[in-house]
Amino acid sequence: MKHCIPLIAAATLCITTASAQTVPEMAVIPAGHFWMGSMGEGENYDEAPVHRVDITHSFKMATTEVTNIQFEQFRPEHKQLRGKDGLCIGDNEAVTNVSWYDAMGYCQWLSERTGRTFRLPTEAEWEYACRAGTTFPFFTGDGLPGSMHKNQQKARTLKPVGLTVGTTPANAFGLHDMHGNVEEWCLDWYAPYSAADALDPVTTGGGLYRVTRGGSHNTPENYLRSANRSAMIPADRHSMTGFRIVEAPYPDGWQINETHFAATKRQSHKWKAVSRTKPIFCEPKAYVIEPESKNAPFFKHNHQPAITWCDNGDLLAIWFSADQENGRDMVVLSSRLHPGAKSWTPAELFFKVPDRNMTGSSLLNDRHGTLFHFNGVEAAGDWQNLAMAMRRSHDGGVTWTRPEIIEPEHTVRHQVIQGPIILNDGTMVQLCDAGPGSEDGTSIHLSHDGGNTWSDPWDGAPLPQFAEGGTGTTIAGIHAGIVQLADGSLMAMGRGIDNAVTGADGKKHLPISISTDQGKTWTYHASPFPPIQGHQRLVLLRLQEGPIMLVSFTDHPTRTPRNQQGMMFTDAHGNTTRGYGAYVALSYDEGRTWPVCSLLTDGIERHLNGGAWTQFFVMDATHAEPRGYLAATQSPDGMIHLLSSRIHYAFNLAWIEAK
Numbered sequence: 001m002k003h004c005i006p007l008i009a010a011a012t013l014c015i016t017t018a019s020a021q022t023v024p025e026m027a028v029i030p031a032g033h034f035w036m037g038s039m040g041e042g043e044n045y046d047e048a049p050v051h052r053v054d055i056t057h058s059f060k061m062a063t064t065e066v067t068n069i070q071f072e073q074f075r076p077e078h079k080q081l082r083g084k085d086g087l088c089i090g091d092n093e094a095v096t097n098v099s100w101y102d103a104m105g106y107c108q109w110l111s112e113r114t115g116r117t118f119r120l121p122t123e124a125e126w127e128y129a130c131r132a133g134t135t136f137p138f139f140t141g142d143g144l145p146g147s148m149h150k151n152q153q154k155a156r157t158l159k160p161v162g163l164t165v166g167t168t169p170a171n172a173f174g175l176h177d178m179h180g181n182v183e184e185w186c187l188d189w190y191a192p193y194s195a196a197d198a199l200d201p202v203t204t205g206g207g208l209y210r211v212t213r214g215g216s217h218n219t220p221e222n223y224l225r226s227a228n229r230s231a232m233i234p235a236d237r238h239s240m241t242g243f244r245i246v247e248a249p250y251p252d253g254w255q256i257n258e259t260h261f262a263a264t265k266r267q268s269h270k271w272k273a274v275s276r277t278k279p280i281f282c283e284p285k286a287y288v289i290e291p292e293s294k295n296a297p298f299f300k301h302n303h304q305p306a307i308t309w310c311d312n313g314d315l316l317a318i319w320f321s322a323d324q325e326n327g328r329d330m331v332v333l334s335s336r337l338h339p340g341a342k343s344w345t346p347a348e349l350f351f352k353v354p355d356r357n358m359t360g361s362s363l364l365n366d367r368h369g370t371l372f373h374f375n376g377v378e379a380a381g382d383w384q385n386l387a388m389a390m391r392r393s394h395d396g397g398v399t400w401t402r403p404e405i406i407e408p409e410h411t412v413r414h415q416v417i418q419g420p421i422i423l424n425d426g427t428m429v430q431l432c433d434a435g436p437g438s439e440d441g442t443s444i445h446l447s448h449d450g451g452n453t454w455s456d457p458w459d460g461a462p463l464p465q466f467a468e469g470g471t472g473t474t475i476a477g478i479h480a481g482i483v484q485l486a487d488g489s490l491m492a493m494g495r496g497i498d499n500a501v502t503g504a505d506g507k508k509h510l511p512i513s514i515s516t517d518q519g520k521t522w523t524y525h526a527s528p529f530p531p532i533q534g535h536q537r538l539v540l541l542r543l544q545e546g547p548i549m550l551v552s553f554t555d556h557p558t559r560t561p562r563n564q565q566g567m568m569f570t571d572a573h574g575n576t577t578r579g580y581g582a583y584v585a586l587s588y589d590e591g592r593t594w595p596v597c598s599l600l601t602d603g604i605e606r607h608l609n610g611g612a613w614t615q616f617f618v619m620d621a622t623h624a625e626p627r628g629y630l631a632a633t634q635s636p637d638g639m640i641h642l643l644s645s646r647i648h649y650a651f652n653l654a655w656i657e658a659k
Contacts, residue, residue: 023114024070026060026247027174034128035135037193038227043329045297046354047227049195053124056200059248061121061129064165064176065094065184066106066243074109075102085239086160087217093163094182094242100210100234103185103243110245120187121246122202123211123229130179130214130226132172137225139171144179144224150217152180152224154326156382156436158239161217178214179224182242186211187254190231190354202251208402209233209353216240219380223328223355230355233403236387238379238410267396269313269339271636276545279655280639281602284619287317287335287344287648288611296349297331299323303612304537305643306418308363308371309635310396313339317643318350318361318373328381330358334397337648344648351375351391351403359383360416362430365633371397372451374420374430379410384436386414390451406447406454412436413443413456418631419481419540424488426450427518431492433478434463438534439498442475444482444490444519457520466499466511470524476501476511477531479629481540483548485590490515493527493540493550500531510538510552512591528594529585530567533559535613537629539642544634545653550585551600551642557626569599572658581617581624582644584656598659600624600642600649611646 033054040048069091072079081097083089088096098106107118121129131139138144144152148168150161166176189207203211209231215224218240223230232241274280288302298321305319315337322330334350337343352358357378364372371393376386388407391400407414415433422428428447434440441463447454457473464472475482477494485491492513500508503526510529513522529552532538538552554567557580566578579599586596603621610617614628628644635641642649 022070023110023116024062024064024066024245027063029055029059029061029125029129029173031055031058032128034131034133036124036127036198036227038225043297043323043327044228046192046229049193051193051195052197053128053201054197054199055125055128057248059125059246061125061173061175061246062244063170063174064244065182066245067092067165068095071095071098071106074106085158087158087239088163090162090164092165094165094177096163096182096239096242097237098185098242099237100185100232102237106243107245116247117249118245118247119250120185120243122200122251123186123188123213124198124201125246126184126186126213127226129173129175130171132175134172134226137227138179139226140179144221148180149221150180152217152219152221154220154381155218156326156384158218163217179226180215180217180219182214183212183216183230183240184214185241185243186213187251190229200251202254204251204254212241228355231353232356233353233377233389233405235405235408236377237408238387240379267312269311271313274638274652275654276638276652277654279658280650280652281655282650284606284608284647284649285343286609286611286646287337287643288319288646289335289344289346291346291348296347297321297329297352298333298347299329299331301325301612302333303645304359304361304418304629305631305645306361306363307631307633307641307643308365309633309641310365310371311369312396314396315633315635315641316363316371316397317344317648318363319645320358320361321347325359326357326382328355328357332358332361332375353377353403357381357383357386359386360414360432362416362418362420364420364422364428366422370394372420372428373400374416375403376414376416376432377403382436383415384412385410388414388416388432388445388454392451406451407445407456412440413458417442417479421482421484421542423484429482429490429519430454431475431480431482434474438478439463439496440478441496441499442478442480442492442494444475446518457518459520466501466524468501468503468524468526472522472524473520475513475522476524477513479537480513481538483540483542487590488516490519491540491548491591492522493538495532495536495538497531497533501526530555532556535627535629539630539632541632541634541640543640543653544638547586547588547653548591549632549640549656550587550594551582551630551632552585553582553627554580567597569597577622579622579624581626582628582630583624586656596657596659598656609646610644614645
């Protein structure tokens with residue numbers, strides 16, 4: 001049967017007759033059986049259970065990955081990508097920066113040119129061919145010889161290495177570079193394993209990601225094992241992934257499936273407005289709750305939340321869970337607080353591209369029935385070089401569209417921050433950290449067409465000196481929050497000491513960045529508040545009632561000299577007290593003054609666990625949570641819902657004003 005592969009615009013077929021195509025050297029892979037997978041310990045949970053797989057047919061597999069010179073006979077313009085990230089320069093180096101669609105397009109083109117059927121290997125075929133009759137983690141044994149290493153370590157910046165194919169020893173089937181060199185696309189959608197025996201398995205029923213196998217350069221050795229499973233968004237491409245081909249018929253029943261998930265019926269909730277005069281402050285409660293099932297991934301470090309309200313009355317919170325922030329184990333989990341419920345639901349898996357770092361998440365309710373989810377997606381394990389993905393939900397987050405790549409380059413300026421907004425003219429705004437460092441500032445990304453296309457107005461200028469009245473093209477401070485002012489300009493506030501602005505008092509202050517041209521240029525000013533540092537993230541939110549709300553911290557409890565800790569707070573009766581920790585401030589004049597500033601506590605003594613970097617602390621009349629990553633939303637009933645790294649606070653405007 002002939003299979004026609006519909007390609008995305010970026011993968012339009014390009015056939016050249018300038019030179020004759022040479023079919024890559026092929027090796028015959030005999031029929032047989034093997035035990036697929038591993039024990040699935042820790043982050044490798046998706047490799048279990050081990051199960052028997054029978055490959056009932058022999059097939060041919062390329063002895064090496066497809067090279068630059070081979071791929072460029074199909075796509076000549078790809079030569080412009082040689083040398084990207086200092087890699088993949090020579091003719092006989094494995095081609096990289098190809099999407100799944102690009103790889104499938106090459107297979108279709110080669111099939112049409114030769115009259116033979118070439119395709120990508122199924123995941124089972126790939127592991128069977130890689131093992132070549134072995135049962136150890138590598139066909140070489142328990143480890144990979146150093147002579148086969150190509151900077152096999154976690155790399156924030158990719159180290160240039162040679163990717164010439166066929167330079168490492170072949171396995172018993174005559175295949176080179178099955179462990180490392182570059183990752184390789186497979187035919188399958190990524191899906192969980194079954195314990196049942198399988199005959200020629202292939203996942204054809206649709207999914208979110210396409211499988212990649214084999215690991216790559218600049219990757220720890222663990223991810224190069226025969227059983228290791230990785231995957232990518234099919235449209236993604238970067239310098240760590242290429243492909244090899246097989247010559248064999250397509251599996252029975254195989255077809256491309258690009259349909260999106262069908263949304264369930266939208267449910268609406270009648271929100272009952274809370275009092276505008278009676279102060280309300282709810283008992284703080286944990287929203288990070290370990291799942292009841294051990295099958296769901298849950299790690300020791302849970303951090304960096306996002307929150308929104310849903311049309312059905314739920315609150316939806318998401319955050320990352322990991323053992324290491326710069327690891328590939330990182331997953332994005334979610335929990336819900338249903339209307340009238342006293343506690344949040346246990347954590348569930350919300351978003352995970354297998355074997356990729358997922359740093360940075362945000363949620364946005366457009367108030368017209370659509371939720372947006374934005375997330376960073378790394379090529380490997382660190383959080384520096386991220387692409388940006390986006391999903392939509394039309395049923396309160398029950399189902400989501402497949403992730404779209406909205407910023408395709410794996411680079412800096414793409415670490416998503418919670419707090420996206422929609423401007424008066426409909427422009428969507430998503431902020432991102434401009435780099436992995438604590439003083440890299442914040443970038444802005446804009447969409448003028450409802451999220452379909454995005455742009456970063458940055459002109460490439462380096463970070464400026466953040467002085468009072470100074471100007472630049474990057475928001476001062478990382479982890480910034482943003483609001484639109486009444487005159488249409490933008491105001492942002494971010495974290496950092498070097499990014500802090502010196503005020504008239506000669507001290508460093510939390511910086512305010514103002515833009516009158518939708519983020520192309522910014523002017524910097526000193527706020528009346530102290531700067532914040534590591535393990536702290538502020539909230540800047542326009543409330544429904546009109547005021548702008550800032551939630552930040554008085555100081556950093558371990559980095560601020562003890563005699564400089566705390567702030568002076570004046571209550572509604574004029575009494576002045578020094579307080580410590582998180583505070584809430586209000587501005588009624590578009591950020592020029594902040595007449596209301598209250599410590600985030602109701603005065604009741606509590607011993608609380610803030611999770612992540614905060615851990616245990618005491619809340620009382622003069623102490624609030626000392627640090628944490630904050631996120632907030634205001635639901636249609638007027639309640640303000642604030643998350644730290646583990647705790648959910650709920651209060652209304654009247655409570656802030658009455659303090």
